[in-house]
Amino acid sequence: MGEPFVPFNRAYESGRERDYVSESISSGALSGDGPFTKRVTDLIVARSGAEGGLLTTSCTHALEMSAVLLDLEPGDEVIMPSFTFVSTANAYALRGAVPVFVDCRPDTLNIDERLIEAAITERTKAIVVVHYAGVACEMDEIMAIAGKHQLPVIEDNAHGLGGSYRGRPLGSIGAMATQSFHVTKNIQCGEGGAFLATETALLERAEIIREKGTNRAQFFRGMVDKYRWMDYGSSYLPSDMLAAFLTAQMESFDEIHQQRQHVWSSYHTQLADWAGERGIAQPMVPDHVEHPAHLYYLLLHSADEQRAFITHLKERGVGSVFHYVPLHSAPAGEKLGRSASPDGCPITDDVWCRLVRLPLFAGMREDELSRVIDAVRSFKS
Numbered sequence: 001m002g003e004p005f006v007p008f009n010r011a012y013e014s015g016r017e018r019d020y021v022s023e024s025i026s027s028g029a030l031s032g033d034g035p036f037t038k039r040v041t042d043l044i045v046a047r048s049g050a051e052g053g054l055l056t057t058s059c060t061h062a063l064e065m066s067a068v069l070l071d072l073e074p075g076d077e078v079i080m081p082s083f084t085f086v087s088t089a090n091a092y093a094l095r096g097a098v099p100v101f102v103d104c105r106p107d108t109l110n111i112d113e114r115l116i117e118a119a120i121t122e123r124t125k126a127i128v129v130v131h132y133a134g135v136a137c138e139m140d141e142i143m144a145i146a147g148k149h150q151l152p153v154i155e156d157n158a159h160g161l162g163g164s165y166r167g168r169p170l171g172s173i174g175a176m177a178t179q180s181f182h183v184t185k186n187i188q189c190g191e192g193g194a195f196l197a198t199e200t201a202l203l204e205r206a207e208i209i210r211e212k213g214t215n216r217a218q219f220f221r222g223m224v225d226k227y228r229w230m231d232y233g234s235s236y237l238p239s240d241m242l243a244a245f246l247t248a249q250m251e252s253f254d255e256i257h258q259q260r261q262h263v264w265s266s267y268h269t270q271l272a273d274w275a276g277e278r279g280i281a282q283p284m285v286p287d288h289v290e291h292p293a294h295l296y297y298l299l300l301h302s303a304d305e306q307r308a309f310i311t312h313l314k315e316r317g318v319g320s321v322f323h324y325v326p327l328h329s330a331p332a333g334e335k336l337g338r339s340a341s342p343d344g345c346p347i348t349d350d351v352w353c354r355l356v357r358l359p360l361f362a363g364m365r366e367d368e369l370s371r372v373i374d375a376v377r378s379f380k381s
Contacts, residue, residue, distance in 0.1 A: 006371055008319035009184050012259075012362040014252035020244035033217065034240030036247050041194070043250040044179065047161060049172030050196035052203045054210055055243060059158045059180035059193035061236040063091035066154050066176045066195065068209050068232050069202055070126055072097040079119050080128040080156075081111040082328040082345040083352060088128060088156050089327050089337060097125065099337035101328035103345035107284040108132065109355075112347070113141040119340035120149055129174070130156040134294035135285055136165035139173050152176065157196075161187060162257055162292035171196050181246055186256055186292055186362075189246035192238055210236040257292060259362040263369060264293035267358060270373050271298075278381045296358045297323070301381065303353035309379055310356060316375040320356050 024036055037055050045053045056062045072078070074096030080088055082101035089099040100119050105112045109132045116127060127146055129137045146153045153174035157163075160170035161179055171177035181192035195210070197203045207217050213233025218224050249256070268282060275282050281299035285291055300306045306322060313320045326348045327333040339345055359372055 003317055003371065006318045006359050006364075006368045008321050008357065008359050010361045010363060011183050011188065011190075012249075012256060014248050014255065016248035016251065017245045020248050021241050024241045024244040029240050032237030032239060032243075033220075034243065036240050036243035037238075040243050040247040040250050043247070043253075044161075044194050045196070047169070047250070047253065048157075048177065048179070048196050049169035050177060051198045051200060053194050053196040054203070054206055055238055055246075056193040056195055056210065056236045057238045058087075058191055059156070059178050059182070060087040060091065061234075062178035062193045062195040063087055063154075063156065064094065064234070065206055065209050065236060066178065067091045067095045067097070069176065069205060070095075070097075070152065072125055075123060076125045077121060077123045078126050078128060079116060079124060079340070081130050081132075081348075082326045082333070082339070083109060083132070083324050083348045084130045084156065084327065085158070085324060086327065086330075086332075088130060089333065092126075092128075093332075093336045098123075099327070099333070100124070100340050101326075101333065101337055101345055102340045103347045104132075104351070106347050106351070108135050108137075108286070109351060110135065110137040111142075113138045113145070115340065116142065117145050117149075120145075120151070124149070124151060126152050126154055128154045128156055130158070131160035131163060131170050133283060133297070134160040134163040134170070134291040135283070136160070136163060136170055136289045136291075139165045139168075143173065154178070158182075158185065158193075159294040160292060161185075162253065164290040166288045172198065175199065176202060181249075186260060186294055187246070187249045187253060189238075189242045189249065192242055192246055195236075205231065209233045256362040259364070260293035260360060263360050263364050264296050266369055267296045267360075267373065271376055274377045280381060293360065296360050297355050298358070298376075299351060300354045300356060305381060306354050306356055309381075312379050313372075313375050316371070316378070318359065318372050318375045320358055322352070323355050323357055324352060326352055 072095040155177035158180035179194040219227035
């Protein structure tokens, strides 16, 4: 019998998750905004450096809240990368806005800040950046462009909690930010997210949007005698049981971060000569950026080699996966959005079909790590 399969991801428990969930159930406070929701929100806000935040059912829903806050109208435009998850575009397309897709940089795979200004039109209402793999976009340049054109910046920080740009925590630089606590993220509760903002007025309105458009939260704080329908809204509030699980994860943030950094650094160091000899690109992290070791990828030479590499690892008991399929050329992207350039997004078209992500999770054993490295190094490109 062969060795157990090394999965691409394995959910990590710090040890207190089940106790906290049991405590939540025993308390009877199962709906949203219970004691664990408040507790974990404080931890998230402190880690992100934002003015404040709200726990949500997903990062997707946090992005949808940001779209409502922008007061978008049909035909308005929102600039974003093509190399991102579909939620980044869907959130704004649902409000009738047109996603305008900008190509990525060839080094960090983040939105190319040098192409953003040319994408701005009189209909542009916001710029959305995605910190790919938790490596920060070039925020000084992006914020300067946004300031010049008086546009808000939204940080889709699904990968980046714990990362920083020139000493500033990711999630605290733009007007709004979103976080993901999906099971594949560093900190997870199965499904979950958070909305963050740097302005009190945005947070106050976001609280109403999250509570079906009502001022119910104000009612429970004794600020109004009855709660009423005040604004657009939906049900974006997770159960306190999920918040209980997430509390245990956030309390173990440093432990989880350290374990993931060990795996990431081991890959980066022990695969350097193999990758260098074959011209296979490893992740690039600028000196002014700190990343949370969210994922580790390799850029192969072609789509055929990508498929061969994934098959090679699977045959050796190692799970690996590709990543985003470009949004600008997807059926919905062509229907609902447009490319910023008439040439499309050539860098995105080139890199997506060559990228392979390796297993990376807290709790990975040393023997599993060695097996992944050995399997990679045995691939003949």
